[in-house]
Amino acid sequence: MNHADCEVFAQRWTEAIVGTSYVAMGRHMLARHLLELTHQLVEGFLAAEFDPSVGRDVGVAMVEKHFTGTETLKETLALIAEWLPGLSTPAPPGADVAGRVAQLVGSLAAGYASALRERSLDEQDAIYRAGLRARRQAEQALAASEAKFRAMFTEAKLGIGIGDLEGNITDANPALQEMFGYTREEFTRLNVSSMVHPEDAASVWEVYGELIRGERDHFRMEKRFNRRDGGEIWTDLTVSLVRDEGGAPTYQVALLEDVSERRRLQAKLQYQAYHDPLTALANRQMVTERLDQVFAGPVSQRRVGLCFLDLDGFKVVNDSLGHDVGDQLLKTVASRLTRCCGPGQLVARMGGDEFLIIVEDTGGEADMAVLADRILSALAAPVRVGGHALTVRTSIGVVERPVADTNPADLIQAADITMYQAKAGGKGRYAMFDQHRNASEVADFTLSATMVAAVARGEFYVVYQPLVDLGQGTLRAVEALVRWRHPTLGVLGPERFIRLAEESGSIVQLGHWVLARACEQAKAWRDAFGDAAPLVSVNLAPRQLHEPSLVADVTQVLADNGLDPSRLQLELTEQSLLGDDAGPLTMLTKLYGMGVRIALDDFGDGYWNLPDLRRLPLRELKLAGSFAAGLQSPCNGVDQRIVRALVDLAHALDLTVTAEGVETLAQCERFQAAGCDTGQGAWFGLPGAAEQIDALLRGAHPLCHREAL
Amino acid sequence: MERSSWASDDVDIEHASPARVYDYYLGGSHNFAVDRQMARQAIELWPELPLIMQANRAFLRRSVRYLVSQGITQFLDIGSGIPTEGNVHEVAQTAAPEARVVYVDVDPVAAAHSRAILAGNQYADVVQADLRDVTAIFDNPRARRLLDPTQPIGVLMVAMLHFVPDEAGPASIVGQYRKMMPLGSHLVLSHATHEGRPDQAGSHTDLYRRAGAPLTMRSRLQVETLFDGFDLVAPGVVFLPLWRPDSPADVDDHPERFTGFAAVGRRG
Ligand SMILES: C[S@@+](CC[C@H](N)C(=O)[O-])C[C@H]1O[C@@H](n2cnc3c(N)ncnc32)[C@H](O)[C@@H]1O
Numbered sequence: 007m008n009h010a011d012c013e014v015f016a017q018r019w020t021e022a023i024v025g026t027s028y029v030a031m032g033r034h035m036l037a038r039h040l041l042e043l044t045h046q047l048v049e050g051f052l053a054a055e056f057d058p059s060v061g062r063d064v065g066v067a068m069v070e071k072h073f074t075g076t077e078t079l080k081e082t083l084a085l086i087a088e089w090l091p092g093l094s095t096p097a098p099p100g101a102d103v104a105g106r107v108a109q110l111v112g113s114l115a116a117g118y119a120s121a122l123r124e125r126s127l128d129e130q131d132a133i134y135r136a137g138l139r140a141r142r143q144a145e146q147a148l149a150a151s152e153a154k155f156r157a158m159f160t161e162a163k164l165g166i167g168i169g170d171l172e173g174n175i176t177d178a179n180p181a182l183q184e185m186f187g188y189t190r191e192e193f194t195r196l197n198v199s200s201m202v203h204p205e206d207a208a209s210v211w212e213v214y215g216e217l218i219r220g221e222r223d224h225f226r227m228e229k230r231f232n233r234r235d236g237g238e239i240w241t242d243l244t245v246s247l248v249r250d251e252g253g254a255p256t257y258q259v260a261l262l263e264d265v266s267e268r269r270r271l272q273a274k275l276q277y278q279a280y281h282d283p284l285t286a287l288a289n290r291q292m293v294t295e296r297l298d299q300v301f302a303g304p305v306s307q308r309r310v311g312l313c314f315l316d317l318d319g320f321k322v323v324n325d326s327l328g329h330d331v332g333d334q335l336l337k338t339v340a341s342r343l344t345r346c347c348g349p350g351q352l353v354a355r356m357g358g359d360e361f362l363i364i365v366e367d368t369g370g371e372a373d374m375a376v377l378a379d380r381i382l383s384a385l386a387a388p389v390r391v392g393g394h395a396l397t398v399r400t401s402i403g404v405v406e407r408p409v410a411d412t413n414p415a416d417l418i419q420a421a422d423i424t425m426y427q428a429k430a431g432g433k434g435r436y437a438m439f440d441q442h443r444n445a446s447e448v449a450d451f452t453l454s455a456t457m458v459a460a461v462a463r464g465e466f467y468v469v470y471q472p473l474v475d476l477g478q479g480t481l482r483a484v485e486a487l488v489r490w491r492h493p494t495l496g497v498l499g500p501e502r503f504i505r506l507a508e509e510s511g512s513i514v515q516l517g518h519w520v521l522a523r524a525c526e527q528a529k530a531w532r533d534a535f536g537d538a539a540p541l542v543s544v545n546l547a548p549r550q551l552h553e554p555s556l557v558a559d560v561t562q563v564l565a566d567n568g569l570d571p572s573r574l575q576l577e578l579t580e581q582s583l584l585g586d587d588a589g590p591l592t593m594l595t596k597l598y599g600m601g602v603r604i605a606l607d608d609f610g611d612g613y614w615n616l617p618d619l620r621r622l623p624l625r626e627l628k629l630a631g632s633f634a635a636g637l638q639s640p641c642n643g644v645d646q647r648i649v650r651a652l653v654d655l656a657h658a659l660d661l662t663v664t665a666e667g668v669e670t671l672a673q674c675e676r677f678q679a680a681g682c683d684t685g686q687g688a689w690f691g692l693p694g695a696a697e698q699i700d701a702l703l704r705g706a707h708p709l710c711h712r713e714a715l
Numbered sequence: 716m717e718r719s720s721w722a723s724d725d726v727d728i729e730h731a732s733p734a735r736v737y738d739y740y741l742g743g744s745h746n747f748a749v750d751r752q753m754a755r756q757a758i759e760l761w762p763e764l765p766l767i768m769q770a771n772r773a774f775l776r777r778s779v780r781y782l783v784s785q786g787i788t789q790f791l792d793i794g795s796g797i798p799t800e801g802n803v804h805e806v807a808q809t810a811a812p813e814a815r816v817v818y819v820d821v822d823p824v825a826a827a828h829s830r831a832i833l834a835g836n837q838y839a840d841v842v843q844a845d846l847r848d849v850t851a852i853f854d855n856p857r858a859r860r861l862l863d864p865t866q867p868i869g870v871l872m873v874a875m876l877h878f879v880p881d882e883a884g885p886a887s888i889v890g891q892y893r894k895m896m897p898l899g900s901h902l903v904l905s906h907a908t909h910e911g912r913p914d915q916a917g918s919h920t921d922l923y924r925r926a927g928a929p930l931t932m933r934s935r936l937q938v939e940t941l942f943d944g945f946d947l948v949a950p951g952v953v954f955l956p957l958w959r960p961d962s963p964a965d966v967d968d969h970p971e972r973f974t975g976f977a978a979v980g981r982r983g
Contacts, residue, residue, distance in 0.1 A: 027742050028742050028743075028800065030772065032773065033962065033965050033966070034962050072799070072800040086955025107728065126744040130744050130745075132828060133746060133828060135831070137728050137747075137824050138728070144726045
């Protein structure tokens with residue numbers, strides 16, 4: 007029938023409308039689809055009962071497939087109108103062919119048009135709704151984010167402020183209101199420029215200007231502000247510039263964190279690090295830094311002065327009246343000192359009852375003398391503390407010199423030493439630093455300070471001097487004497503350092519060290535020479551007698567060397583036993599009880615206290631060298647009689663007697679005649695190394711007096 | 716965070732939108748007067764535009780069917796535009812009824828309309844996002860519901876990347892997607908080019924630039940570079956009608972007149 011016709015037509019139709027509308031079909035699919043529509047049309051056209059609505063259906067179907075172009079319709083109508091009348095199958099007899107064609111084409115056009123109109127309206131409606139929905143969603147999202155922002159703004163602990171580019175503040179959150187004490191309304195009447203703090207660095211407002219001009223996007227700094235109530239706050243401030251999409255600056259946002267508390271704490275810690283809590287004066291740390299500053303600056307021509315103060319007898323106040331009174335006293339002294347000083351002068355407490363005043367840019371020693379006098383008179387008035395009127399006296403060491411000639415450490419040391427000179431010179435006075443005097447004191451100071459380390463480094467050694475039995479002519483004992491082989495000063499004798507060791511306290515270590523060496527040597531002799539080995543006599547410094555561990559130490563050393571206590575003699579002077587302390591005597595008694603020989607050294611120098619000889623647990627008396635001098639020929643009979651009387655007395659008390667300082671045969675003979683037991687001195691041998699004693703013991707060198715006898 | 720969530724003025728119907736202008740080219744009425752005005756202007760300057768867009772849609776259909784034939788049943792269609800005849804889910808689901816499609820468009824109106832169209836569709840959904848927010852897209856719950864990250868996926872950027880300027884680094888953006896695509900995944904891409912009709916390109920891009928939706932047309936070489944890390948499926952980067960046409964009859968005598976490049980790459 008018409009099938010072939012239809013295929014041909016559908017093909018032509020496809021060619022005519024392809025590309026005139028967007029449909030989701032390729033050419034092949036399109037042709038198939040149009041073939042279906044063609045059949046529909048042909049069927050309607052040839053129907054016995056003609057119904058033009060077939061055309062309408064086809065028009066609607068086309069729009070459904072998204073044939074929406076007007077060109078599509080035009081082409082379609084023209085083709086159909088041309089082709090239908092020429093179909094190979096004729097229309098039913100009697101049919102009005104032209105009328106049918108016209109009606110079909112007309113109704114297809116109407117169907118297409120109205121479907122397209124519907125479709126367009128639906129799509130318009132849909133897109134309009136989509137627009138509304140999208141906008142509503144965006145508004146909701148914005149509202150949600152604004153609500154989030156608001157919540158953040160109001161809840162934030164951080165102060166947040168918003169301002170326009172002229173600096174007018176437009177909003178401030180509660181945290182910021184709290185921080186500054188302004189209400190929101192008050193803030194909105196403020197301009198950023200009124201937030202200047204007098205101590206802002208110029209750079210603050212420079213960077214702010216750069217931000218406002220859009221030259222930077224943010225800055226952060228610590229800045230001070232004044233609160234509404236006049237108080238001051240420190241903030242960690244970040245200001246950011248907000249730009250629009252085009253990048254043009256639109257407004258500014260400031261975030262502020264109140265860091266006042268942290269700053270206060272820092273300041274407090276800083277203060278504590280540099281101040282003495284009791285007196286609020288500067289402390290040692292501050293002194294160090296201030297002096298460093300003085301010396302860091304340009305030094306030419308500049309001079310600097312120090313006063314080193316120490317309160318005389320402060321310890322007594324503390325011990326007898328208590329620390330509270332002592333503290334009050336220190337506070338009063340501190341405030342009087344502060345009043346004596348002006349700008350460029352720093353008063354510091356160095357610790358205990360020591361104070362230091364640094365004076366910058368002095369004109370010479372005279373300036374410092376004036377200050378020292380002022381201090382002495384300021385402290386002259388008694389200090390009233392808790393019902394006591396305390397008279398404070400102070401010793402002041404003063405140094406003044408060109409900055410270029412010195413350094414902080416030397417300066418303080420000089421002031422310190424000079425202060426001791428003032429004290430030694432009678433207290434309650436000042437001493438001006440004296441270069442010459444200082445030199446020897448500095449030397450002493452250095453010796454004293456390095457002594458303990460020198461012991462450890464093995465710079466000390468022990469020599470031995472023979473004590474010879476005047477009756478037998480045999481070696482009865484040796485006295486251990488200490489020497490210091492100083493790396494730069496050469497060999498130093500005890501007279502150079504024992505006093506310093508006594509003063510510094512290092513005599514305790516040194517004494518113990520000598521004792522230990524001497525006992526080791528005693529053991530060596532004993533091992534080598536048996537009963538012929540000499541007693542070892544070791545000096546005991548007064549300070550050692552106050553060491554509670556003395557008895558234990560001696561016991562230990564003896565035990566370490568397997569020595570019988572009777573092989574050891576300890577020499578001490580009468581001064582050791584002066585004073586009220588019963589400790590030394592108890593200790594001596596114990597040592598004596600153990601069998602250790604106790605010798606009283608240098609007897610006869612200074613004053614004599616004969617009763618002591620009875621009271622003390624002694625075994626030997628050593629007559630000072632001054633007796634030997636008296637027995638030098640031509641002999642003075644009085645001296646000889648005195649020596650004889652002393653020897654008799656000693657013997658009566660069961661003590662042996664050693665004559666010291668025996669230098670000649672004559673002296674030797676006279677002591678012998680006076681009944682002395684032993685002699686010591688150049689006549690018998692100078693102090694020497696242990697090997698020298700070995701030689702004596704081996705008989706290699708005859709003892710001097712033997713030769714003489 | 717979604718890029719658009721802070722701005723309210725991104726729902727803008729006072730200005731023409733590429734999505735709605737495109738709909739007009741395709742004979743749709745999902746558009747407003749501004750869109751139509753711009754589209755008419757564009758067509759006046761370049762009467763073949765509607766045909767080019769049809770060719771683009773035809774490529775889209777063919778590529779989806781090709782992907783399904785390669786066993787891909789999940790699609791991420793980025794820059795999907797306004798739904799119209801022959802949407803990706805329709806094409807895919809005709810071939811594989813359980814195919815899943817996630818549409819992504821930055822245009823809020825397009826996204827809202829897509830959502831309305833897809834209401835009740837179990838296997839398709841839409842995410843409003845910018846192509847550049849790669850992780851935001853993959854992490855979006857709507858996408859996570861439909862896409863299985865362990866299975867190959869078809870990522871479509873059809874007539875979309877020419878809206879991404881060089882400064883935004885289109886190649887590196889594509890690279891980010893590649894990292895998210897399991898082996899066997901495919902990238903479908905069509906892209907405007909000046910190479911077919913150098914005479915038309917200038918006035919057309921000017922018009923889009925003035926409308927606030929600048930276009931960057933790219934050369935074949937540039938389009939090929941976008942496939943770094945993918946194996947181009949035959950016939951490679953070609954003018955739209957030349958990509959695996961359904962029949963030779965569908966190919967015009969002057970395919971270069973359809974001045975867009977089409978290509979599909981496989982991540983192997
Ligand atoms: C020409 S349409 C293409 C629509 C569809 N892919 C097609 O080929 O038929 C381009 C679409 O990309 C969207 N688009 C443009 N830039 C985009 C971006 N950065 N991220 C996501 N979509 C974008 C537009 O909103 C528009 O809907």
